[in-house]
Amino acid sequence: MRKVIHYLHDHYYLEVMVFAFFLLSFFIEPILGAIDGKGFIFHPVEQVFQGYYEIMKSPSILVTDYIYIAGLGATFFNVATILLCNLIFIQALRIKMNGPIFSGLIMIAGFSFFGKNLWNTIPIYLGIYFYSLFKKMPFKTFIITILFSTGISPLVSYTMFGFSLHLGISIPLGIVCGIAVGFIIPTFASHTIVFHEGYNLYNTGFALGILSAFFYAIFKFSGLNVESVKLYDTANHNVFYYLLFLLSIFYILLAYLHDHKVHKRYLGILKTNGRLISDYGGEFGNDAVFLNFGIIGLLVLVIFLIFRVNLNGVVFGSTLAAMGFTGYGLHLRNVLPVWIGSGLAILVSMAIQQDYTLTVSHAMMFVFASGLAPIAGRYGIIYGLIIGALHIIFTPIVISFQGGFDLYNNGLSAGFEGALITVLAEKIFPKRRRKHGRKSKGM
Numbered sequence: 183m184r185k186v187i188h189y190l191h192d193h194y195y196l197e198v199m200v201f202a203f204f205l206l207s208f209f210i211e212p213i214l215g216a217i218d219g220k221g222f223i224f225h226p227v228e229q230v231f232q233g234y235y236e237i238m239k240s241p242s243i244l245v246t247d248y249i250y251i252a253g254l255g256a257t258f259f260n261v262a263t264i265l266l267c268n269l270i271f272i273q274a275l276r277i278k279m280n281g282p283i284f285s286g287l288i289m290i291a292g293f294s295f296f297g298k299n300l301w302n303t304i305p306i307y308l309g310i311y312f313y314s315l316f317k318k319m320p321f322k323t324f325i326i327t328i329l330f331s332t333g334i335s336p337l338v339s340y341t342m343f344g345f346s347l348h349l350g351i352s353i354p355l356g357i358v359c360g361i362a363v364g365f366i367i368p369t370f371a372s373h374t375i376v377f378h379e380g381y382n383l384y385n386t387g388f389a390l391g392i393l394s395a396f397f398y399a400i401f402k403f404s405g406l407n408v409e410s411v412k413l414y415d416t417a418n419h420n421v422f423y424y425l426l427f428l429l430s431i432f433y434i435l436l437a438y439l440h441d442h443k444v445h446k447r448y449l450g451i452l453k454t455n456g457r458l459i460s461d462y463g464g465e466f467g468n469d470a471v472f473l474n475f476g477i478i479g480l481l482v483l484v485i486f487l488i489f490r491v492n493l494n495g496v497v498f499g500s501t502l503a504a505m506g507f508t509g510y511g512l513h514l515r516n517v518l519p520v521w522i523g524s525g526l527a528i529l530v531s532m533a534i535q536q537d538y539t540l541t542v543s544h545a546m547m548f549v550f551a552s553g554l555a556p557i558a559g560r561y562g563i564i565y566g567l568i569i570g571a572l573h574i575i576f577t578p579i580v581i582s583f584q585g586g587f588d589l590y591n592n593g594l595s596a597g598f599e600g601a602l603i604t605v606l607a608e609k610i611f612p613k614r615r616r617k618h619g620r621k622s623k624g625m
Contacts, residue, residue: 251413
């Protein structure tokens with residue numbers, strides 16, 4: 183048994199997730215039907231593939247819940263397919279798993295619930311490949327950028343299917359746009375990290391948001407109207423509560439079954455501030471990352487249960503994507519102040535508007551405020567509370583700047599917020615600054 187645990191831990195911990203989503207894609211709807219008293223009735227396999235086809239030709243602009251347009255089965259199939267292809271891609275490049283790569287893969291899985299699919303990501307990968315040829319550098323040296331680059335994948339889909347252009351024009355145009363972004367993003371993302379000094383975990387989202395704004399402006403100038411959408415599914419939220427619980431427990435058990443003293447290394451993670459670039463897998467081991475992943479997952483689950491948050495593809499996908507960063511700078515100590523600040527800001531907003539309904543936008547902003555966790559890790563609780571509240575205040579206006587092409591919209595807003603707070607902490611009030619956690623050794 184121990185050999186199985188070791189082998190699973192070292193090789194196939196993400197493949198298990200892929201297998202689970204493939205199974206769910208064909209069985210989840212019959213199971214739900216049986217629970218509702220309709221009986222365990224197999225739906226045709228064609229139904230899953232028809233839904234998957236709907237996903238592939240969806241404009242996918244922020245915010246499009248794939249469950250809303252294609253159903254649970256097809257959405258799970260999309261998640262499994264894109265995650266499996268990326269795992270095969272990494273193995274083909276003979277790249278060793280580490281914290282940032284784990285984060286990138288989990289983030290891809292999360293956003294595959296609302297915005298990412300194989301069709302709209304491949305052109306971006308091609309653009310990065312062409313850049314590597316142009317610079318005469320090995321393609322695999324850009325692996326981190328590759329995994330995080332597809333936050334702008336709706337640009338490809340919307341260009342193809344959102345403008346009502348003839349497909350003979352729109353599909354080549356979408357491919358060209360994706361390749362262009364992929365060609366630019368490796369250098370651009372490394373440049374934008376200087377703006378917020380590594381205190382925004384979602385740095386690629388910041389870079390992609392700026393690029394999205396340029397494309398959005400070009401489309402508007404050309405007379406092509408970009409329409410934002412809010413397509414959410416709310417009928418299957420209990421499924422996601424179970425998924426979040428099982429996923430968190432699976433990784434905690436995997437960590438402890440492999441090393442029953444893993445919590446000692448986990449304490450080392452808590453001593454870091456989380457500032458980019460951190461590699462918790464390389465410095466503390468995969469076990470510590472798995473434990474960190476599971477703990478954050480259970481924390482979010484408890485918060486959602488307390489406030490009775492209705493989960494759908496968008497909220498669950500956002501949560502999963504954020505949890506991925508437990509290998510790349512996110513942990514319990516640096517995220518709690520940020521989430522408390524975000525929660526308080528949401529409550530104040532509700533009181534001002536006299537509307538106490540928790541929306542999908544509230545949940546997304548709350549979860550993705552975690553990208554600013556290094557602020558609290560570096561400067562302490564007060565700055566964490568401030569940046570968490572600021573994220574709730576500032577994020578809603580940002581989507582109008584980038585048109586919804588950047589799935590990492592919270593990463594775009596976090597870049598500006600992180601830059602503002604670091605100026606306050608480092609330049610305006612340096613005498614009041616207290617440095618907390620140390621920086622990770624990185625990659």
